[in-house]
Amino acid sequence: MTAVAQRVRTRNRTRLRGFLLALPPVLVIAFFIGLPVIAAIAYTFGYSGGINSVVAALAQKQHLVDGAAPTFDAYREVLGDSSFRTDLLVTVIVTIVTVVLVMVLSWAIALYARFSRGVLAKLVTALAVVPMFIPVVIASYAILTFYSTDGFTRTLFHLLGWEDSPALAYKMTGVTVGQVWTHLPFGVLLISSGLSSVPDTLIDAARDAGASMSRAVRAVMIPMAALPTIIVATFTGIGVLGSFTVPYLIGPNAPNMLGVSMAQYYQSFNQAQQAVVMAVVVFVLAAGIGYFYVRANAKSARGSGRL
Amino acid sequence: MSLRIEAVSKVLGGRTIVDSLDLEVETGQLASLLGPSGCGKTTTLRMIGGFLRPDAGQVLIDGQDVTAIAPERRPTAMVFQNYALWPHMTVFKNIAFGLKLRRMPRDEIRSRVEDVLRTVNLLHHIDSHPGQISGGEQQRVALARALVLEPKVLLLDEPLSNLDAKLRERVRDDIREIQQRVGITTVLVTHDQDEALSISDKVAVMTGGRIDQYDPPSTIYRAPRTRFVADFVGTMNLLRATVHDDHVATGDVKIPVRGAALGVEGEWDVGVRPEDVRVSPSEGAPAQVARVIPRGHYTELVLMLGEQRLRAFVGPGSGDDLPEGATAHIEISRALLYREGLLHQA
Amino acid sequence: MGAWARRAGVALFVLAMLLFVIGPLAWLSLRAFAQTWEYPRLLPREWTLHWWETVLEDAQLGGAIRLSFVFAPVTVLVSSVICLPAAYAFARHDFPGRRVMLLSLFATNAFPKMGLFITIAGLFYSLKIMGTFVGVVVVHVLGTLVVMTWIPAAAFAAVPRSLEEAARDAGAGPIRTFFSVTFPIAAPGILVAMIMAFLASFDEAQGTFLVGTPTYITMPTEMYTLVLNYPEQAAAVFSIMLSVPSVVLMLLVRKHVMGGRLAEGFQLR
Known part of the structure; x- marks a missing residue:
């Protein structure tokens, strides 16, 4: 041989x-x-x-x-149902708002921690990661009681003289707060790690060329941390779309997110097929988001995005 | 006077890194800051570039105090040690970045970038990403990115340290050639004495946050002002010896000094360049040949004078044929005398 | 003036974060020791440890706690056996279909769990694992595959090949090299993944409820009932107990999680 x-x-x-x-x-x-x-x-x-x-x-x-031909009646029924359409809309809105909030907060915290070496920066990062330590059931329950009618926020506002402040519990705002709470650690960890892998000299070089600090961040930091940013957006989006515990515990009976509707249709109404139709709809949305993740990864593997 | 640093100090982490340092670089000249790691040379460069704010003292460019001016508004441009090219931008975008910030018209940006790339011979890589070109080419892109802004002062931070030996010499010559053609005032930081001596108009040898000597390369080499400079730059034999009028004595051995008399007597640190050691078959102090190292166009001999080790560079026919173990006879043609670390000026 | 405004802004932001993140947990913890607490009082009026006795003496709740501590390690073990060799292969071998296989793991996240559990029931019935220990373990393992493959794969990939080559050079065989060089260096990443898997199992409620009831009721499943049927204080006590293992485990690997071990795992190479 x-x-x-x-x-x-x-x-x-x-x-x-x-x-x-x-x-x-x-x-x-x-x-x-x-x-x-x-x-x-x-x-x-x-x-x-x-x-x-x-x-x-x-x-x-x-x-x-x-016979052999598929029937679309289940889709016709579910998609034609106005309460489903409301739930779908609510789900999409909560997802988008959560993704945007998680991005903004994660970037703010990661940038602050990247450029400040102080104790406060360390504290904020540590704080943002705490939710990762807490089981989602507990977190949801804690958030529910914190924002309920006899919760802390209302108590605080009452003591400050605002007698009839709104309670966020059992509302979609409360659900969104819960979603941000549970998804924040992942965002902060990924974006911090993305930013810390950008060497100081690349920022220095931009400033040397005449860029202000904020311009240097925009021109160098943001594009170089594009991949972790997209990862955070897609995983957060997919996670929120399919979530159950947070909207189940914090949200109202109706309209609520599709994860809860699915469980309701299956467990309470014993309509498994309708529940699965909803799951497929969420799956299609999630797959659409997942496509961005795959594409971004492929692009960064091909391009010269890595030093 | 193009660049002037006056009594600049910097303390980092409780340690004085730069200690009341003065430096002047004339317009169009290249000055090197040379020293071992931790001597404060990079800190000094970063203070000139505005990346660090001095705790005391002033940085002046063309007579204007720029000490408090941020790097983006300073007429300096830096070539970073690892080049710091932005990996997500093409060569063109890397170089054009600073011009765009100056709101230059698009056509002019294009032509300026092309011009500067022509200067560094890289026009064909204008649309490449930094990851796609070699280390030497990245080096030149970094240089082009600095030059295109037409700074008053060019700063080079260990520009050759990431290149292999062969390439280093070529890029070194390129840098010098471009620097002289553009006529730009330049400060270069390096720990490599060859690099500093071969490229600079003047070399500042630094240790402990201060400049020990700031002179043209030939002076640094021929007349190192302190014992540290003597030891750091080039090869130097340093002997603890008793000096007499026409010879120096170390242990029992008396080494004759030819040429001009030393003019002093007593205990000194005696510095002798290896090329100032003469080897002959019979004249002078006897020494054992411990090693013979062929260096190409000359031969290095390691000689033992009792316990003292002495290096000598000898040319063809003047001792390079001695075998290891043989006895050579040596004389010194030139000696530098140091006491308390300072050169004795005759 | 500007500096002061900025510092005040930062302080305000930190305070808001503190309230946002810690507030709910602190508020809930207080409840576990409250006897009477009426709105709008900032603190309970009377304190008690009574709720802790109630929860600790409740046999059903105790059983749930014990069960959770059985399922979590079993899940980690099974998941390790399945995933760690694969993680090594993804990091060190190039084979056709590598990327597709790596991404297929990601697909597990995209289909909503609820929808999956509905049809998984049919599969479990035909395999006769519905309502069994094995069935619950399968459901738990499914939730850990991504972290248990991706994070260790990144950890293995980060071990410099030259270190392995040096070991081979010194006379170690491939298996010896793996256990004395590759594995110890990759260990922190693997540990992070294992703890994430442990917590995922500890946290899993929906699937356990659908597959395990009525025989296997774990802590988080019990929590749903508790929230609906028990006084708030009992739920609070139970919450604290359910959080303790998570917090302890996460504190152990905090350094590695913050150090980017987790983040590395999500950037596919």
């Missing part, structure tokens, strides 16, 4: 070994997530066979296929 053939064989063997090692989590996902998701999508089009049969046997008000 020639040396070249030998080398090709060894390389193929290590590639195969890498592939096999990487396979288990992918297989677990394919089997326990991929399969049910495909079944779920099939179910929304009226197919009740296979692993859907158990759910289909129990659920009510289903739209099932007659």
